[in-house]
Amino acid sequence: xxxxxxxxxxxxxxxxxxxxxxxxxxxxxxxxxxxxxxxxxxxxxxxxxxxxxxxxxxxxxxxxxxxxxxxxxxxxxxxxxxxxxxxxxxxxxxxxxxxxxxxxxxxxxxxxxxxxxxxxxxxxxxxxxxxxxxxxxxxxxxxxxxxxxxxxxxxxxxxxxxxxxxxxxxxxxxxxxxxxxxxxxxxxxxxxxxxxxxxxxxxxxxxxxxxxxxxxxxxxxxxxxxxxxxxxxxxxxxxxxxxxxxxxxxxxxxxxxxxxxxxxxxxxxxxxxxxxxxxxxxxxxxxxxxxxxxxxxxxxxxxxxxxxxxxxxxxxxxxxxxxxxxxxx
Numbered sequence: 001x002x003x004x005x006x007x008x009x010x011x012x013x014x015x016x017x018x019x020x021x022x023x024x025x026x027x028x029x030x031x032x033x034x035x036x037x038x039x040x041x042x043x044x045x046x047x048x049x050x051x052x053x054x055x056x057x058x059x060x061x062x063x064x065x066x067x068x069x070x071x072x073x074x075x076x077x078x079x080x081x082x083x084x085x086x087x088x089x090x091x092x093x094x095x096x097x098x099x100x101x102x103x104x105x106x107x108x109x110x111x112x113x114x115x116x117x118x119x120x121x122x123x124x125x126x127x128x129x130x131x132x133x134x135x136x137x138x139x140x141x142x143x144x145x146x147x148x149x150x151x152x153x154x155x156x157x158x159x160x161x162x163x164x165x166x167x168x169x170x171x172x173x174x175x176x177x178x179x180x181x182x183x184x185x186x187x188x189x190x191x192x193x194x195x196x197x198x199x200x201x202x203x204x205x206x207x208x209x210x211x212x213x214x215x216x217x218x219x220x221x222x223x224x225x226x227x228x229x230x231x232x233x234x235x236x237x238x239x240x241x242x243x244x245x246x247x248x249x250x251x252x253x254x255x256x257x258x259x260x261x262x263x264x265x266x267x268x269x270x271x272x273x274x275x276x277x278x279x280x281x282x283x284x285x286x287x288x289x290x291x292x293x294x295x296x297x298x299x300x301x302x303x304x305x306x307x308x309x310x311x312x313x314x315x316x317x318x319x320x321x322x323x324x325x326x327x328x329x
Contacts, residue, residue, distance in 0.1 A: 001052050001053075001057050001103075001105065001142060001143065001188075002050075002052060002054065002103040002104040002139070002140040002191075002195075003051045003053075003057075003064075003103060003106040003140055003141075003142060003144040004050065004051060004057060004061075004064050004065075004068065004100030004102045004103060005046075005048075005049055005050045005068070005100060005101045005103070005158065006049055006065070006068040006069060006071075006072045006096065006097050006098070006100055006101070007018060007044065007045065007046070007047075007049075007072075007073060007096065007101065007192070008045060008076065008093055008096035008097070008098070009043065009044050009093075009094055009095045009096060010043055010044070010076075010091050010092060010093050011043065011091065011094050012089070012090050012091050012093050013090055014044070014090055014244060015090055016090060016092055017089070017091060017092040017318050018080075019076065019077060019080040019081065019092070019093075020130065021074070021077050022073070025070050025074070026272045026307070027070045027071055027073070027074035027202060028074060028077065028078070028081075029074050029075055029078040029320050030078070030082070031082070032148070033078075033098055033148040034078065034148070035148065036148065036150065036151045036152060036318075037145065037148065037152055038147075039075065039078075039079050039085065041084075041303040042088055042091045042182070044088065045075070046075065048144070048145065048152040048153075049068060049071050049072045049075060049104075049124065049143075049144075049145055050106075050140060050144035050145060051067055051068055051071070051143075051144040051145060051154065052069075052142040052144060052145060053142035053143050053291025053315070055067075057102060057104060057105045057127075057309065058105050058106060058243045061100065061102075063237050064100055065098060065099065065100050065214070068098075068100055069098060071145050071175055071204060072096060073096075074281075075145075076093060077275055081086070081125075081204055085164075085307065087322070091132060093269070094316055095129055101233075101260075102182075103140065103181065103182070103195060104188075104191065104195065105182070106183065107179075107182070107183055107184060107185060107186065107191070108148050108171050108172075108177070108179045108183055108184065108185055109171070109172050109173070110167055110168045110169060110170055110171060110172055110185025111167035111168075111170050111171075111172050111185075111225055112165050112183065112185060113168070113185050113186065113187060113209055114168050114169035114185065114186045114187070114190045114194070115186075115187045115189070115190050116137060116187065116189040116190050116193075117163050118160070119137065119190060119193055120137070120163070120192065121159065121292070122160065123161075123162030123163065123246070124162070124163075125158050125246075125247055125293070126162070126163050126165040126247075127165070127189060127228070127231070128165045128166040128167060128168060128225060128231045128248060129163030129164060129165055129166075129235075129245050129247060130163075130164065130165070130169075130206030130207070130210065130234060130235065130238060130243070130245060130250065130305050131163070131164050131192055131199075131202035131205065131206040131238075131243060131244075131245065132161050132162065132163055132202065132244050132245060133162060133164060133199045133305060134158055134160070134288075135158065135160040135193045135194075135196045135199060135314070136155040136156060136157055136158050136192075136193060137155070137156040137158060137189060137190075137192045137193045138153055138154075138155050138192045138193065139153060139154050139156075139188075139189065140153045140192075140294065141153065142176050142298070153204055158193055159288075159293075160289070160290055160291050161244060161246055161284055161288075161289055161290045162290075163245060163246040163247060164184075164194070164203065164206070166204055166206065166210055166224070166225055166231060166234070167185075168184050168186065168219040169184050169185070169203065169207040169210070169221075170210075170221075170222055170225055171221075172185075172226075174316070175221075175222055175280050176220060177206075177221075178210070178211055178221050179207075179248065180200065180202060180203040180204045180206070180207040180208075180318050181200035181203050181204060182194075182195050183213070184203060184207075185238075185298040192310065199292050200224050202243060202244075204303070205241070205243055206234075209234050209237055209238050209241070209243075210234050213230060213233065213234050213237075217230070218284065227298075229231060233295055235248050236250065236251065236252045236299035237269075237277035239252070239279075239281075240252055240255070240326075242328065243283065244284070245283065246263060246281045246284075246290045246291075246295065246296040247290075247293075247295075249278070249279030249280050249288060249296065250276045250279040250280070250281075251279065254323075256322070257276070257277050257313055258277050258279070260277065260300075260313035260315050261313070261315075261316075261318070262276060262277055262311065262312070262313055262314075262315045263311070264275045264302060264303065264304060264309065264310065264311040264312070264315070265308075265309050265310045265311075266304045266305035266306065266309060267302060267303065267304060267305070268303040268304070268305060270298065270303065270304055271297055271301055271304075272302065273302045274300070275298060275300050275301055275302055276298060276311065277301045278296055278298070279294045279296070280295065280300045281301075281328050282295075282300060283298070283299040283300055285297045287299060304309050311321065
């Protein structure tokens with residue numbers, strides 16, 4: 001499994017700040033230990049102060065925490081006292097963690113287990129996608145800082161933003177269980193792309209919206225996944241709440257703006273006024289974005305020639321009741 005890390009913060013005290021390892025800590029690092037893990041900054045560090053094997057991330061958390069604390073202080077001792085970083089002379093630790101930041105532990109087996117084959121070389125198009133990701137497949141050495149001869153991680157480039165199906169967040173066995181983020185249903189390799197914080201946040205939004213739908217309608221999450229109409233309703237609500245989902249555009253019949261004719265005081269060729277009702281709120285077409293089959297071309301936004309600027313939505317019929325006005329800027 002990928003390891004856990006301890007972080008620290010430090011500040012420049014503008015005067016010499018000597019550092020000596022506590023007597024019970026005796027781990028020392030040299031330049032040879034830092035060939036693949038070079039301290040690159042003084043104010044914050046370091047994700048690569050990381051350990052997993054030979055311990056168990058679930059049951060051996062206290063052992064890993066102690067080992068990481070010794071390693072982290074050993075790295076700081078190297079920075080302060082080796083002579084390789086003289087700029088550290090006036091810097092001092094002002095905080096460090098003790099509870100390790102855990103990358104990987106248990107995951108549920110969902111109705112679908114996403115694999116790296118759903119991500120590269122081209123992403124799978126999921127009709128029940130509820131969120132997106134695009135991080136590289138970032139796999140860490142389980143021995144971490146105890147394996148100085150190897151790089152701390154390997155990255156496989158992910159060429160496209162890709163979708164994650166709702167079924168990954170719904171247990172295959174327990175009818176009332178959903179799990180998002182690092183607990184969701186991915187293989188170890190796919191997890192390397194799915195585990196980062198911003199991605200976990202959109203996992204939570206997709207899962208929470210689906211859970212609310214299931215509770216409102218008195219059905220199980222598994223039933224929701226099997227109902228295309230329910231999935232579509234959840235996707236439309238997510239888009240309304242500014243989630244981006246590859247392959248999905250706003251078709252919500254409650255959105256009166258979609259029926260309007262749009263004009264503006266000025267517009268640019270790559271940002272026409274009508275783009276505000278394209279149904280997509282992200283510019284993800286082209287290199288580094290989505291596959292062309294999973295998104296609309298263009299910027300999907302209005303770009304004026306300057307300020308002040310106005311935009312007008314004209315309706316063929318009177319709009320008698322407006323529950324909410326949303327402007328995505």
